[in-house]
Amino acid sequence: MSPTLPDPTARPVVDRADSIGRNPWLVPLVALSGIVALGDVAFMVLIPSVIPPLAAGVVATLVGIALVRRRQRAAIVVLGLTSASLLLAGLAFLSSHLAHPGSPVDFLHAVLAIGGRALAVVAAVGAWRGGAPSGARRLAAIALGLAGVAAAVSGIATLLADGEAARDGDIPAVVAGSRFPDEVVVEQDQMLHIDNRDVFRHTFTVPDTPLDVDLPAGIAARATVDLPPGSYDVICDIPGHEHMTSILEVR
Ligand SMILES: [Cu+2]
Numbered sequence: 001m002s003p004t005l006p007d008p009t010a011r012p013v014v015d016r017a018d019s020i021g022r023n024p025w026l027v028p029l030v031a032l033s034g035i036v037a038l039g040d041v042a043f044m045v046l047i048p049s050v051i052p053p054l055a056a057g058v059v060a061t062l063v064g065i066a067l068v069r070r071r072q073r074a075a076i077v078v079l080g081l082t083s084a085s086l087l088l089a090g091l092a093f094l095s096s097h098l099a100h101p102g103s104p105v106d107f108l109h110a111v112l113a114i115g116g117r118a119l120a121v122v123a124a125v126g127a128w129r130g131g132a133p134s135g136a137r138r139l140a141a142i143a144l145g146l147a148g149v150a151a152a153v154s155g156i157a158t159l160l161a162d163g164e165a166a167r168d169g170d171i172p173a174v175v176a177g178s179r180f181p182d183e184v185v186v187e188q189d190q191m192l193h194i195d196n197r198d199v200f201r202h203t204f205t206v207p208d209t210p211l212d213v214d215l216p217a218g219i220a221a222r223a224t225v226d227l228p229p230g231s232y233d234v235i236c237d238i239p240g241h242e243h244m245t246s247i248l249e250v251r
Contacts, residue, residue: 023072024136025127030065032120032143033079037061039112046105046199047178051240057086073128080124087117093239101157103201103217111150119143163220166193170222175202175215180234180246186225187251195220202241206232206248225250 040054064078090113097103097110119139126135166172170193171186178198186192194204196215204213206227213223229250236244 023127023130024133025123025131025139026068026072026076028136028140028143029076029079029120029123029127030068031140032116032123033061033083034065036083036112036116036120039109039116043105043109047240049178049240049243053086053089057082076124076127080121080128083117083120083124087114087121090114096239097201100201100216101154102161102219103199104154104158105200105217107154107157108150111146115146115150116143119146158217161216161219163195163218164193164222166195166220167191167222173204175204178202178236178241178244180204180236180244183247183249184234185249185251188225188227188229190225192223192225193220194223202236202238202244205235205237207235207237211248212237 037058040051040058044050044054060078060082064075064082067075067078094110094113097106098114101107119142123136123139125131126139170191171184173181173184173192173194174197175194176197178200184192192204192213194213194215196202196217196219199217201217202215204215204223205211209227209232211223211225211227211232213221215221225248227248227250232248232250234246234248235242
């Protein structure tokens, strides 16, 4: 690539409709911001639950994209700051999802929300500084490569994931639509067969007891209920799944 020399005939690249084509970083910035926001919307629809910071980020992204033609500098600031703040705020929560490629919705959303936002911040800095077009193309190539690798890793992990079949005497519990059964009744030392029919990961957890079953997307697991008779609260300990509760009645 030849170095980019300043064009002496160029007009100032500020707040002009015709300057979008002149700033090659705007295309990846708008594309990455838009794709990440779409991913957030899809994620919230699938959970299904509204996560306030993500919803605010979607609105801010729409405002930023609407500003691109008329107020280019303002758009770059809005889109850049939206990605940077949500990246920092969500890192701890989302990085735990990166460890579970076998749950494609959680995993791919985390890759998009972390990787896509990090690249959007880079694009915003490039757009603000008016960086070289070759850098913008490299950024787009990195984004496509990252998406391809993430999809491949998740696809393989999902194919390799293997659940456990129910056996005679197991007590069935189906998890679907991010809901547990209202109540699960089991005899002491009986086995539970918990079937996660969702496309994202859950856990079947009785806090402060050994009963803590990891349930990757679309996977069923068997678990012994080694608890004294009584009534126990069941939770899903994935952040954002606080609405998932049930009662385990041990007789
Ligand atoms: Cu859950």
